Amino acid sequence: MLMMTNEQIKQAADFFTKEINRLSGQQSIRLMEVCGTHTVAIFKAGIRQLLPQNVELVSGPGCPVCVTPNEYLDTAIAYSKNPEIIITTFGDMLKVPGSSSTLAAEKAAGADIRILYSPLESLDIAKKNPNKKVIFLAVGFETTAPLAAATILMAKEAGITNFYVLSAHKLVPPALRALLGTENRHVDGLLLPGHVSAMIGLKPYEFLVDQFNTPAVVAGFEPLDILQSIYLLVRQIHAGVAKLENQYSRIVPDAGNEVACQTLYKVYEDADTAWRGIGHLAGSGLALREEYRAFDAQSNIPVVIEKTKEHAGCQCGQVLQGNLLPTACPLFGKTCSPEHPVGSCMVSVEGTCAAWYKYGSGRWQG
Ligand code: SF4
Numbered sequence: 001m002l003m004m005t006n007e008q009i010k011q012a013a014d015f016f017t018k019e020i021n022r023l024s025g026q027q028s029i030r031l032m033e034v035c036g037t038h039t040v041a042i043f044k045a046g047i048r049q050l051l052p053q054n055v056e057l058v059s060g061p062g063c064p065v066c067v068t069p070n071e072y073l074d075t076a077i078a079y080s081k082n083p084e085i086i087i088t089t090f091g092d093m094l095k096v097p098g099s100s101s102t103l104a105a106e107k108a109a110g111a112d113i114r115i116l117y118s119p120l121e122s123l124d125i126a127k128k129n130p131n132k133k134v135i136f137l138a139v140g141f142e143t144t145a146p147l148a149a150a151t152i153l154m155a156k157e158a159g160i161t162n163f164y165v166l167s168a169h170k171l172v173p174p175a176l177r178a179l180l181g182t183e184n185r186h187v188d189g190l191l192l193p194g195h196v197s198a199m200i201g202l203k204p205y206e207f208l209v210d211q212f213n214t215p216a217v218v219a220g221f222e223p224l225d226i227l228q229s230i231y232l233l234v235r236q237i238h239a240g241v242a243k244l245e246n247q248y249s250r251i252v253p254d255a256g257n258e259v260a261c262q263t264l265y266k267v268y269e270d271a272d273t274a275w276r277g278i279g280h281l282a283g284s285g286l287a288l289r290e291e292y293r294a295f296d297a298q299s300n301i302p303v304v305i306e307k308t309k310e311h312a313g314c315q316c317g318q319v320l321q322g323n324l325l326p327t328a329c330p331l332f333g334k335t336c337s338p339e340h341p342v343g344s345c346m347v348s349v350e351g352t353c354a355a356w357y358k359y360g361s362g363r364w365q366g
Pocket of ligand 1: 314316319329333336341342344
């Protein structure tokens with residue numbers, strides 16, 4: 001696809017658009033783009049405008065910042081108030097509201113919170129600050145978790161004893177299992193995240209077809225990738241079949257990245273974890289294995305958090321499950337905006353609410 005001329009891309013886009021129209025006919029079809037990167041790419045490319053009215057795209061739980069629950073933020077914020085602790089984090093986490101504060105507010109008030117581009121930077125910070133405890137906020141899906149695991153392995157090898165992680169890693173397939181297992185769910189097909197799939201491969205998704213009879217396509221992120229993936233889903237639905245297809249095979253090997261997965265599972269094991277607005281899902285997170293527990297912040301550094309409170313009126317849980325469009329949240333664009341987010345979905349650039357706020361003009365705005 002990278003070698004195509006503009007004319008070839010236009011011809012391919014025309015073909016997919018016409019076929020989506022033809023194959024969907026009058027049938028009402030609801031597809032979920034699981035991943036926040038797809039949500040933004042769909043908006044930027046104007047893909048909704050190319051689809052017939054009866055083919056609907058809804059966003060799923062694939063934005064790691066969005067699905068991180070208040071309790072995690074409250075714990076990170078409580079740690080940040082300890083003058084013996086340095087928090088290291090990706091910038092996205094700063095504005096995510098906890099129950100009554102944010103990391104940005106605590107940083108402004110003097111907490112030592114440092115923004116990273118790679119978790120490996122935490123190790124340098126730990127070495128330069130031997131009298132402090134450095135806690136890395138390990139948030140992300142299968143895409144970023146292997147790098148967090150590699151950082152822990154490097155810390156162990158280097159004998160660094162003042163580096164910890166506060167883990168909120170999440171796994172995509174168990175969330176999809178929970179989503180498809182809910183009563184009244186109405187998703188006819190899934191656009192699966194290309195970058196997560198590049199790590200885990202196709203096998204972890206086989207249950208989508210085997211148990212839930214749901215068409216699924218691993219999709220790339222170029223506009224034509226997404227359009228082709230929608231076409232593949234609609235084609236399956238039209239044919240009355242459910243298959244797992246890999247549109248992004250130029251990047252995603254069917255077996256995934258075995259080295260990265262081995263690194264990940266050397267350090268972590270599957271564990272139950274909470275998803276914002278969705279609840280605890282069995283085996284949907286990662287916890288440090290016993291032999292690496294010395295790097296686990298909560299096992300080693302006591303912390304007391306206030307009682308976690310949810311944000312009144314915020315519908316992030318419903319948005320993340322594809323049950324509600326952001327514009328249906330009564331706070332959208334009123335008390336909740338990217339400048340003053342009420343819920344996590346309005347914070348990250350990949351957050352569904354933030355994407356709708358930034359790009360959402362068109363027929364769906366009524
Ligand atoms: Fe939550 Fe704001 Fe989205 Fe409403 S618009 S669901 S308050 S993030």
